[in-house]
Amino acid sequence: MSDNTAQAEPELIQLLTPDGELRQHPDYPLEIDAQQLRELYRDLVLVRRIDTEAVALQRQGELGLWASLLGQEAAQVGSGRALHPNDVAFPSYREHGVAWCFGIDPVQLLGVFRGVTNGGWDPNEHGLQLYTIVIGSQTLHATGYAMGVQRDGALGEDGTAVISYFGDGATSQGDTSEAFNFAAVNNAPVVFFCQNNQWAISEPLERQSRVPLCQRASGFGFPGVRIDGNDVLASLAVTRAALRNAREGQGPMLIEAFTYRMGAHTTNDDPTRYRASAELEEWQNKDPISRLRTYLVNEQIADDAFLSEVEAEADQLGERLRTQCRQLPDPEPLDIFHEVYAEPNSHIDRQRADFADYLASFEDVGTEGVR
Numbered sequence: 001m002s003d004n005t006a007q008a009e010p011e012l013i014q015l016l017t018p019d020g021e022l023r024q025h026p027d028y029p030l031e032i033d034a035q036q037l038r039e040l041y042r043d044l045v046l047v048r049r050i051d052t053e054a055v056a057l058q059r060q061g062e063l064g065l066w067a068s069l070l071g072q073e074a075a076q077v078g079s080g081r082a083l084h085p086n087d088v089a090f091p092s093y094r095e096h097g098v099a100w101c102f103g104i105d106p107v108q109l110l111g112v113f114r115g116v117t118n119g120g121w122d123p124n125e126h127g128l129q130l131y132t133i134v135i136g137s138q139t140l141h142a143t144g145y146a147m148g149v150q151r152d153g154a155l156g157e158d159g160t161a162v163i164s165y166f167g168d169g170a171t172s173q174g175d176t177s178e179a180f181n182f183a184a185v186n187n188a189p190v191v192f193f194c195q196n197n198q199w200a201i202s203e204p205l206e207r208q209s210r211v212p213l214c215q216r217a218s219g220f221g222f223p224g225v226r227i228d229g230n231d232v233l234a235s236l237a238v239t240r241a242a243l244r245n246a247r248e249g250q251g252p253m254l255i256e257a258f259t260y261r262m263g264a265h266t267t268n269d270d271p272t273r274y275r276a277s278a279e280l281e282e283w284q285n286k287d288p289i290s291r292l293r294t295y296l297v298n299e300q301i302a303d304d305a306f307l308s309e310v311e312a313e314a315d316q317l318g319e320r321l322r323t324q325c326r327q328l329p330d331p332e333p334l335d336i337f338h339e340v341y342a343e344p345n346s347h348i349d350r351q352r353a354d355f356a357d358y359l360a361s362f363e364d365v366g367t368e369g370v371r
């Protein structure tokens with residue numbers, strides 16, 4: 001392919017520089033007070049601690065797997081805190097920071113990766129749909145839901161906006177292109193939040209797209225922007241604007257959060273086999289937490305007492321997760337058939353009965369041992 005197909009780099013929307021300096025952006029003015037800034041810092045630190053503990057628990061054999069969000073905390077917390085109570089999110093499997101913003105107890109996330117629950121939480125209770133492993137499929141689920149919101153007339157200031165989280169790799173899935181097109185032609189109230197963490201397991205970004213991902217949106221007829229995904233304030237301001245536009249009936253928007261997966265793809269992966277350590281070091285200098293801490297300290301919004309308080313809270317959270325993860329009860333074998341369909345289903349009933357008979361056929365397991 002000739003070089004003249006390469007595109008100019010789009011603007012990187014950034015409010016907080018890696019050195020911790022705050023700038024206003026003409027299109028995305030941010031109103032935020034000192035208390036809200038401290039809360040964002042607390043969120044980032046606690047979310048990172050959830051991740052660190054979960055990786056350690058997996059190494060100790062307490063979880064089957066974990067998908068680390070290390071490096072992506074700002075993209076997730078900023079966008080998660082932009083959501084209104086009526087908004088609904090469709091996540092991938094790495095959205096632990098978004099789950100935190102929805103008030104999901106992180107022990108429920110551990111339950112998913114320990115394999116002791118079929119889903120983890122009730123989506124109707126929290127507005128966060130279940131984690132999705134089938135890459136890109138949640139973009140279609142989100143778009144369909146958003147079209148439903150539109151048909152219910154549930155738009156407006158107190159209405160519902162929908163957000164779908166996915167990765168750079170997911171943009172190569174047909175589902176994602178179909179979702180973009182459906183959302184565009186129906187003017188659906190959905191925000192596509194792509195965390196471009198530069199890697200889809202071992203596939204680098206240049207193998208996903210010849211054009212910057214945010215520019216994909218224009219071909220479908222809706223706006224797309226690139227934000228600094230390690231800047232929690234850019235993520236908050238731009239997602240807030242996109243959700244507001246969606247609620248007001250202005251249709252979809254694509255946000256490409258330009259970030260980096262600092263850890264492995266999952267605990268099953270070894271990134272040293274396919275990427276250079278210099279790349280990781282470069283991104284460590286853009287760490288999302290240290291830049292906010294620098295800003296808060298320089299502006300005297302946070303003092304040593306506050307920073308130690310947050311650290312102590314993270315220690316307590318870590319201890320609770322270690323204890324409660326080990327206490328999660330193992331499911332009964334027949335629980336696998338729960339919540340497959342919302343309504344009773346004869347196929348599932350038959351499979352459950354067959355499996356119960358099979359279990360009962362073992363000498364040491366009576367029917368009272370199964371539910």
Ligand SMILES: Cc1ncc(C[n+]2csc(CCOP(=O)(O)OP(=O)(O)O)c2C)c(N)n1
Nearest residue numbers: 094133134135167168169170197199200201
């Ligand atoms: C439809 C489908 N194809 C392939 C896979 C296997 N798979 C799991 S994760 C992954 C990479 C996803 O990369 P990306 O969308 O960038 O998200 P990230 O893991 O980096 O957050 C792939 C190909 C899958 N889960 N679903």
